[in-house]
Amino acid sequence: MNLHEVSRLLEGSILTESRREDIEIDRAYAVDLLSDVLALTDERTTLITGNISPQVVRVADILNVIAIIFVRGKRPSDSAISYAETLGIPIIWTKKTMFETCGLMYANGVRPCKNRPMAAPEG
Amino acid sequence: MTLRDIVRQLGLEVVAGAGWLDRDVSGGFSGDLLSNVLASARPGNLWITIQRHVNVVGVAQVAGLSGVLLAGGEPPAAAVLAKAEEMAIPILLSRDGAFELAGRLHRILVPDVR
Amino acid sequence: MQEPTHGGPRRLVHHVRAGDIEHGGLASAQIKRQLSGLGVAPQDARRAGIIAFEGEMNLVVYSTNGGTITVTVSEKLVDIEVADEGPGIEDIDLALTPGFSTAPSWARELGFGAGMGLCNIQANADWFEIHSHIGSGTRILCRIERRRHDASGHRPTTRT
Structure with a gap:
């Protein structure tokens, strides 16, 4: 599914202007805790979170996350949205719960990211 | 749908509260922020989280949840399991x-959605 | 045009303020970008970013007066030092235990304090040291051995 289709599925809206609707959302990770996001080893993953602390977009940036879906109607701050904009990370905003968001995306073929343990980094 | 059905269908391990698996599950709830669970989870929900903190048990009890499903493999500390037994919260x-x-x-709870 | 580092190591110093949740994490995002700009491979810049972020948030949440993140980039290494002047860690072994956290509840509600910070740091470093004394502060030293990536991110084949 591409970004636009995911946004429609979740009855959400794309908050970033350069909408990059062609971006393919095929892997996702759902979490509110940032430390767990930081243990994410898989790149090109979409992050589903209800955490709107200013750190979320910064962490997404560091980890090369491709898109962020904010759930539960939790709207990130305007400065977080414009920061994501400059990084080219699109943001979807939905009123749906995290559970329903995961359920709908899973039912539509989005799969969990591979998150192998970080303990033995390659190399 | 009871916890027992879900345990079987999802292939889950029961690490605490095995005596209360006949409880009905009213729906699912996902999230790791305790205040959010208290504010939004409905009674009878099965709560999916990566939290391992002992407060998870207290929150589940206060919110009247049917149980807690811990994602990510690591079992919680023994003290958490003991608390869960004491408070009748299946983990x-x-x-x-x-x-x-x-x-x-x-997919199990809302099978007709696509 | 991103040139590989020439002419000796480059040092990047970032100061982090205690309690400044609003800006916490910005330094690390910047460090990752600076490293990429210095020709550090994307995978290594990402690892350095993760280490810096966990260190930075530790400074924000726990330190008495903030601290500094110092990144030194040389031809083969990225060294990251996170240092503060207190309060210091009482039991380092305990602090290194996955899931252990002394984070206050306000930090937990922001999604911090899962007790994985130092574990994430260790997991991303090729070498890791932590020194801490109550009253004098904490110093975390991490080293990343730089990979030699080609532009596509693949490591070159080893010659025999």
Whole structure:
């Protein structure tokens, strides 16, 4: 599914202007805790979170996350949205719960990211 | 749908509260922020989280949840399990991540959605 | 045009303020970008970013007066030092235990304090040291051995 289709599925809206609707959302990770996001080893993953602390977009940036879906109607701050904009990370905003968001995306073929343990980094 | 059905269908490990698996599950709830669970989870929900903190048990009890499903494989500390037994909160465990568990639980509980 | 580092190591110093949740994490995002700009491979810049972020948030949440993140980039290494002047860690072994956290509840509600910070740091470093004394502060030293990536991110084949 591409970004636009995911946004429609979740009855959400794309908050970033350069909408990059062609971006393919095929892997996702759902979490509110940032430390767990930081243990994410898989790149090109979409992050589903209800955490709107200013750190979320910064962490997404560091980890090369491709898109962020904010759930539960939790709207990130305007400065977080414009920061994501400059990084080219699109943001979807939905009123749906995290559970329903995961359920709908899973039912539509989005799969969990591979998150192998970080303990033995390659190399 | 009872916790027992879900344990069987999702292949979960029961690490605490095995005596209360006949409880009905009213729906699923995903998230790791305790205040959010208290504010938004409905009674009878099965809560999917990666939290391992002992407060998880207290929150589940206060919110009247049917149980807690811990994603990501690691079992919680013995003190957490003891607390769960004491408060009659079943703790289920899976190696799968929270996204996948929510996806599969949603499919069981709301099968007609696409 | 991103040139590989020439002419000796480059040092990047970032100061982090205690309690400044609003800006916490910005330094690390910047460090990752600076490293990429210095020709550090994307995978290594990402690892350095993760280490810096966990260190930075530790400074924000726990330190008395903030601290500094110092990144030194040389031809083969990225060294990251996170240092503060207190309060210091009482039991380092305990602090290194996955899931252990002394984070206050306000930090937990922001999604911090899962007790994985130092574990994430260790997991991303090729070499890791932590020194801490109550009253004098904490110093975390991490080293990343730089990979030699080609532009596509693949490591070159080893010659025999």
